Amino acid sequence: MTRPPSDRANKRWIKPLPKQLINKIAAGEVVERPASVLKELVENSIDAGSERIEIIIEKSGAKLIKIVDDGCGIDEEQIEVAFARHATSKISSFDDIHNLLSYGFRGEALPSIASVSRLRMVSRPHDAQSGTEIIFEGGVIQHRKPIAAPVGTSIEVENLFYNTPARRKFLKAESTEARHIARVATALAIGRPDIGFTFTLNGRKVFSRPPGESLAERVAGVLGDRNKKFVVVAGHIGPVAVAGLVSTPQSVQQSRSGQFLFINNRYISSPTLSHAFNAGYGELLPRGQHPVGALLLSVDPTEVDVNVHPAKTEVRLSREREIHDAVCRIVKDALRHDGIIPSIRTAAPDRVPGEPPVRETRSGSSSGGERHTIPGIGRQPVNTHLLSELYRSVPAAGGPAKTDDIIEVDKRTGEIITVETAAPSASPTGPPTGFRFIGRFADMYLLLQTGDDLYVVDQHTAHERVLYEEILEKIERHVLEGQRLLFPVQVELTPEQMVVFEESNALLNSSGFQVGPFGGRMVNIEAVPVVLAKKSAEKVLLKVLDDIASLRKTGHDLKKAMAQAMACRSAVMAGDRLDDREAVHLVERLLRSDNAYSCPHGRPTFIKLSRADLDRQFGRG
Numbered sequence: 001m002t003r004p005p006s007d008r009a010n011k012r013w014i015k016p017l018p019k020q021l022i023n024k025i026a027a028g029e030v031v032e033r034p035a036s037v038l039k040e041l042v043e044n045s046i047d048a049g050s051e052r053i054e055i056i057i058e059k060s061g062a063k064l065i066k067i068v069d070d071g072c073g074i075d076e077e078q079i080e081v082a083f084a085r086h087a088t089s090k091i092s093s094f095d096d097i098h099n100l101l102s103y104g105f106r107g108e109a110l111p112s113i114a115s116v117s118r119l120r121m122v123s124r125p126h127d128a129q130s131g132t133e134i135i136f137e138g139g140v141i142q143h144r145k146p147i148a149a150p151v152g153t154s155i156e157v158e159n160l161f162y163n164t165p166a167r168r169k170f171l172k173a174e175s176t177e178a179r180h181i182a183r184v185a186t187a188l189a190i191g192r193p194d195i196g197f198t199f200t201l202n203g204r205k206v207f208s209r210p211p212g213e214s215l216a217e218r219v220a221g222v223l224g225d226r227n228k229k230f231v232v233v234a235g236h237i238g239p240v241a242v243a244g245l246v247s248t249p250q251s252v253q254q255s256r257s258g259q260f261l262f263i264n265n266r267y268i269s270s271p272t273l274s275h276a277f278n279a280g281y282g283e284l285l286p287r288g289q290h291p292v293g294a295l296l297l298s299v300d301p302t303e304v305d306v307n308v309h310p311a312k313t314e315v316r317l318s319r320e321r322e323i324h325d326a327v328c329r330i331v332k333d334a335l336r337h338d339g340i341i342p343s344i345r346t347a348a349p350d351r352v353p354g355e356p357p358v359r360e361t362r363s364g365s366s367s368g369g370e371r372h373t374i375p376g377i378g379r380q381p382v383n384t385h386l387l388s389e390l391y392r393s394v395p396a397a398g399g400p401a402k403t404d405d406i407i408e409v410d411k412r413t414g415e416i417i418t419v420e421t422a423a424p425s426a427s428p429t430g431p432p433t434g435f436r437f438i439g440r441f442a443d444m445y446l447l448l449q450t451g452d453d454l455y456v457v458d459q460h461t462a463h464e465r466v467l468y469e470e471i472l473e474k475i476e477r478h479v480l481e482g483q484r485l486l487f488p489v490q491v492e493l494t495p496e497q498m499v500v501f502e503e504s505n506a507l508l509n510s511s512g513f514q515v516g517p518f519g520g521r522m523v524n525i526e527a528v529p530v531v532l533a534k535k536s537a538e539k540v541l542l543k544v545l546d547d548i549a550s551l552r553k554t555g556h557d558l559k560k561a562m563a564q565a566m567a568c569r570s571a572v573m574a575g576d577r578l579d580d581r582e583a584v585h586l587v588e589r590l591l592r593s594d595n596a597y598s599c600p601h602g603r604p605t606f607i608k609l610s611r612a613d614l615d616r617q618f619g620r621g
């Protein structure tokens with residue numbers, strides 16, 4: 001574009017920006033909202049080696065953000081330097097960034113925050129007789145003087161963005177800012193369970209945690225409530241070690257707001273790793289739900305780049321894919337170890353019919369009875385408390401056990417053990433598998449007894465789970481049988497169904513369907529999978545296509561979506577009456593499945609009522 005001559009004639013002087021303006025521009029990046037101020041200041045307190053940190057927020061940060069720590073403090077002669085741009089005590093060369101052990105390294109936070117607020121800091125190192133008070137207004141120092149103060153640093157940020165009206169206006173509703181603040185405070189507290197945190201938001205004490213907590217105590221302490229149950233996560237695969245505490249699939253919520261991820265103790269946001277968190281639950285997770293909890297990843301610092309964004313919550317990982325898969329695996333293993341994904345099914349093939357179960361008699365056993373471990377689960381490390389809370393007793397699968405088995409946890413070794421009960425199963429209908437079928441309710445629920453526990457099985461979800469795994473396995477092996485129709489049927493698809501059909505055509509045809517294009521949006525069905533043969537071919541195809549479409553939208557793999565759709569369409573429904581033999585057979589198949597605890601949509605397949613629960617309900621102690 002050519003400029004008018006008058007403009008062109010004007011000389012343009014290149015000059016450095018005034019210091020305060022530079023800081024204000026930087027503040028635009030570092031200090032997006034009150035929650036970012038909180039994060040920067042608390043990270044400074046952590047870097048200062050504090051043992052306790054107190055956070056006080058008023059009017060969701062618009063009025064006051066105050067942090068008090070008992071860390072190393074700042075010397076009087078250094079305090080002004082701390083507010084100079086790019087002044088830091090944390091790194092001295094670029095290489096240090098790659099071996100970063102501190103949260104801060106840019107030397108930008110204090111000058112940026114000071115430039116957009118009224119800031120007062122009081123700091124005293126442990127070897128100083130008194131502290132120093134320093135006050136800034138809009139980045140301009142107001143005064144500095146000695147003052148009596150406890151060891152550590154206290155910093156008050158008032159009237160945030162008072163001199164950047166545009167930014168102040170863009171602050172969201174107080175409740176939105178409060179939510180961001182609460183999330184950041186929670187993340188900071190989880191990231192460092194060794195440090196004590198007190199957090200008061202708008203006059204309400206949100207949490208107060210002592211120093212020296214374990215990770216599990218901290219996570220449960222800040223994220224838990226009476227109804228939430230958690231599972232301990234610990235593992236190391238390839239480039240990553242993971243520690244954490246995650247909720248059971250029953251304690252999930254509709255948003256990801258309860259999920260916290262850390263890399264080398266730094267709270268981060270990463271869509272890839274969030275995905276791995278959820279993926280670890282697989283089908284245990286009801287659609288649209290998210291687990292709650294925290295995962296702390298340890299990765300070689302040279303493989304993490306935190307210098308991507310000034311807020312440092314985004315990271316670049318050099319082996320992201322590998323780390324994703326490892327996190328997913330470790331979460332899955334944790335859920336399995338804690339008995340949520342059952343591994344007792346391995347008991348069945350391990351036991352040769354007719355042979356007694358594997359026995360390991362331990363000397364000094366406290367129960368007095370004979371104990372044996374269940375192959376496949378007995379030797380795995382488990383969290384005894386959680387396990388016993390969750391599924392103290394699980395019906396044993398298959399095999400020739402002639403007694404009712406109760407699974408218990410050996411308090412001494414943490415292993416799962418079974419204790420033999422006295423009475424052999426007397427049920428004429430029950431197979432010798434450790435559970436006794438005692439009846440059905442409302443043509444919907446099957447009732448089983450094992451030891452002192454009553455299990456209520458939902459016949460539809462149980463059947464769905466069984467069929468899903470069988471169908472998926474057959475789809476994978478291309479051996480799902482089809483049944484030819486006496487007369488081919490033509491169906492007209494909607495444009496959306498047509499798209500789904502084209503995408504899944506090959507798979508449909510290797511999964512028992514024989515279906516092909518028939519001009520326009522018509523398709524011709526010649527065969528349907530045997531499992532669906534009882535229903536109308538037209539309805540079956542349309543339903544399967546619709547199911548696949550909606551499952552695909554939620555990111556399901558095509559084969560799994562197909563298996564899920566078929567399982568759902570062919571499972572017995574609530575109201576279908578199963579005879580005793582069918583009921584027992586269904587439960588046996590369920591117990592042998594990979595994941596007996598939920599249907600492919602994540603709904604539970606059974607619930608347990610213990611004798612103790614019932615006794616309590618009836619006031620029996």
Ligand SMILES: Nc1ncnc2c1ncn2[C@@H]1O[C@H](COP(=O)(O)OP(=O)(O)OP(=O)(O)O)[C@@H](O)[C@H]1O
Binds near residue numbers: 045087090111
């Ligand atoms: N609470 C505190 N206790 C002790 N020293 C502090 C505290 N807060 C800040 N400092 C000192 O002030 C310096 C400047 O802090 P600032 O947050 O601006 O930069 P940084 O933490 O080094 O890097 P970044 O901008 O990435 O946060 C720090 O390097 C640290 O030496």
Ligand SMILES: [Mg+2]
Binds near residue numbers: 040044103
């Ligand atoms: Mg800092």
